Amino acid sequence: MIRFENVSKVYPRSTRPALSDIDLDVERGEFVFVVGSSGSGKSTLLRLVLKEEGVSKGSVLVAGQDVGRLPSRKVPRLRREIGTVFQDFRLLPNKTVYQNVAFALQVLGRSGHAIRQVVPETLEMVGLDGKEKRLPHELSGGEQQRVAIARAFVNKPPILLCDEPTGNLDPTTSLDIVRLLDRINRTGTTIVMATHDDDIVDQLRKRVVELKNGHIIRDENKGVYGSGR
Amino acid sequence: MRLQFMLSEIWIGLRRNLSIAVSVMLVTMVSVFLLGIGLLVQQQVDTLKGFWYDRVQVTVFMCGPNSPEKACASGTVTAQQRESIKTQLAEMEPLVKNVYYESEQQAFDRFKEQYKNSPISDYLQVGDIPQNYRVQLSDPTKFAVVASAVEGAPGVASVQDQKKTLDKLFKVMNVVTVGSLVLAGLMVLCSVLLMATTIRQAAFSRRRETGIMKLVGASNLTIRLPFVLETVLAALLGVGLAVGGLWGATGYLLPRVARVLPAAPLIGEGAVWVLAPWLAGLMLVVAVLTSWATLRRYLRV
Numbered sequence: 001m002i003r004f005e006n007v008s009k010v011y012p013r014s015t016r017p018a019l020s021d022i023d024l025d026v027e028r029g030e031f032v033f034v035v036g037s038s039g040s041g042k043s044t045l046l047r048l049v050l051k052e053e054g055v056s057k058g059s060v061l062v063a064g065q066d067v068g069r070l071p072s073r074k075v076p077r078l079r080r081e082i083g084t085v086f087q088d089f090r091l092l093p094n095k096t097v098y099q100n101v102a103f104a105l106q107v108l109g110r111s112g113h114a115i116r117q118v119v120p121e122t123l124e125m126v127g128l129d130g131k132e133k134r135l136p137h138e139l140s141g142g143e144q145q146r147v148a149i150a151r152a153f154v155n156k157p158p159i160l161l162c163d164e165p166t167g168n169l170d171p172t173t174s175l176d177i178v179r180l181l182d183r184i185n186r187t188g189t190t191i192v193m194a195t196h197d198d199d200i201v202d203q204l205r206k207r208v209v210e211l212k213n214g215h216i217i218r219d220e221n222k223g224v225y226g227s228g229r
Numbered sequence: 230m231r232l233q234f235m236l237s238e239i240w241i242g243l244r245r246n247l248s249i250a251v252s253v254m255l256v257t258m259v260s261v262f263l264l265g266i267g268l269l270v271q272q273q274v275d276t277l278k279g280f281w282y283d284r285v286q287v288t289v290f291m292c293g294p295n296s297p298e299k300a301c302a303s304g305t306v307t308a309q310q311r312e313s314i315k316t317q318l319a320e321m322e323p324l325v326k327n328v329y330y331e332s333e334q335q336a337f338d339r340f341k342e343q344y345k346n347s348p349i350s351d352y353l354q355v356g357d358i359p360q361n362y363r364v365q366l367s368d369p370t371k372f373a374v375v376a377s378a379v380e381g382a383p384g385v386a387s388v389q390d391q392k393k394t395l396d397k398l399f400k401v402m403n404v405v406t407v408g409s410l411v412l413a414g415l416m417v418l419c420s421v422l423l424m425a426t427t428i429r430q431a432a433f434s435r436r437r438e439t440g441i442m443k444l445v446g447a448s449n450l451t452i453r454l455p456f457v458l459e460t461v462l463a464a465l466l467g468v469g470l471a472v473g474g475l476w477g478a479t480g481y482l483l484p485r486v487a488r489v490l491p492a493a494p495l496i497g498e499g500a501v502w503v504l505a506p507w508l509a510g511l512m513l514v515v516a517v518l519t520s521w522a523t524l525r526r527y528l529r530v
Binding site: 073077080084090092109151 | 438442
């Protein structure tokens with residue numbers, strides 16, 4: 001589903017490459033933790049998949065398309081295949097829970113009928129039914145992140161990227177959120193989650209890819225957080 | 230749904246940036262108003278030119294008893310000389326369309342009539358304006374041909390071209406036109422810069438929304454169109470106000486001009502309605518180009 005082939009990324013005005021010579025293959029339906037300390041290249045890895053950054057060397061293939069060669073007018077289509085969740089939720093503060101989720105479909109030109117059907121379903125799935133009319137600031141951090149996940153998933157993308165989605169949450173809430181992601185994963189969605197939450201990684205026992213200074217130093221199935229600490 | 234969503238986004242955007250949207254509207258109004266005034270004056274000058282050039286005459290003054298010109302050293306024009314001048318003029322058909330004779334008394338009466346409110350006419354006596362031929366030309370620019378033919382002929386004091394006087398007037402009006410067009414150009418530049426600033430600010434204040442749009446894969450058009458339409462809307466409202474202003478100005482000024490120049494053809498208020506779509510079209514193009522160029526720079530994917 002996502003394949004990195006000899007990928008390097010050097011940011012301009014930077015001496016050290018953010019990623020160097022990465023080879024990685026994520027299969028359809030996999031759940032992968034990308035771990036490593038700050039600055040190890042986790043976020044860069046996700047940004048390359050979204051084409052928020054271009055690669056310096058090598059190629060990134062997402063759902064069979066070479067992202068590096070994608071003309072910019074086709075980038076929106078790529079991003080419709082990928083849901084994204086961030087540490088800071090990125091909700092629109094003056095829109096309700098329902099409107100925040102519906103926004104993702106409205107800007108894609110979906111019909112009102114489809115939106116009225118899909119949004120409540122998705123909100124129910126993430127456990128927010130009954131809170132449709134709340135504004136983001138009236139919700140707890142965990143609930144806000146559920147809204148963000150609902151927004152990322154409402155268009156049923158085959159891939160979900162999560163950049164430290166539990167970074168702002170307490171341990172119990174974090175576990176709830178990852179359980180939710182696990183449930184989404186079981187519907188066949190490929191999930192790549194960057195994190196440095198060792199508890200979660202150790203509990204879920206999924207595939208773990210560890211980055212250090214832009215290199216992959218470990219890639220194991222049913223791994224633990226391990227040496228990164 | 231799509232259209233409704235777009236409209237609601239535009240409405241939210243305009244409300245959030247109301248003061249600056251109003252300033253875009255007003256600057257557009259002033260620039261379009263000046264542009265319209267310039268173009269209307271130009272149009273009026275063109276109609277007047279046609280009208281007056283058709284009536285413009287070359288006057289051949291003949292020697293009177295008191296004529297100071299050198300050519301008149303031998304005294305008043307004789308009847309024979311007068312006849313030979315007339316024949317000479319008549320031979321220059323088709324350039325010469327008509328020749329009218331005006332006696333000293335007729336010239337005096339006409340002057341008195343035209344300047345009846347001026348104190349000069351009180352001092353004027355019969356004979357101060359010499360008898361003359363008024364020559365109408367088929368092509369008023371070919372004054373020199375007529376002048377060279379009769380100037381220096383016995384009994385001719387001087388040849389005067391009314392067109393020269395008119396040209397001075399038109400020159401003044403042209404300066405007014407060019408001046409207002411230059412001002413209008415500067416104001417259009419102002420509105421372009423203001424539109425660009427507005428969009429920069431709007432793009433900044435809505436970076437959260439546009440960021441999410443990009444993330445979920447909204448097309449460039451969907452992301453940019455609300456900004457473009459907001460600018461276009463503000464600009465077109467400005468054009469609307471300016472056209473209203475032009476309509477008011479012509480409605481106020483034209484009757485006053487008509488009182489001064491009763492016979493002259495004036496552009497009507499209809500000219501404003503003919504001009505309006507062009508002004509709106511121009512500002513539409515300006516607004517779309519400006520906003521698109523600004524968005525390319527400040528709202529990258």
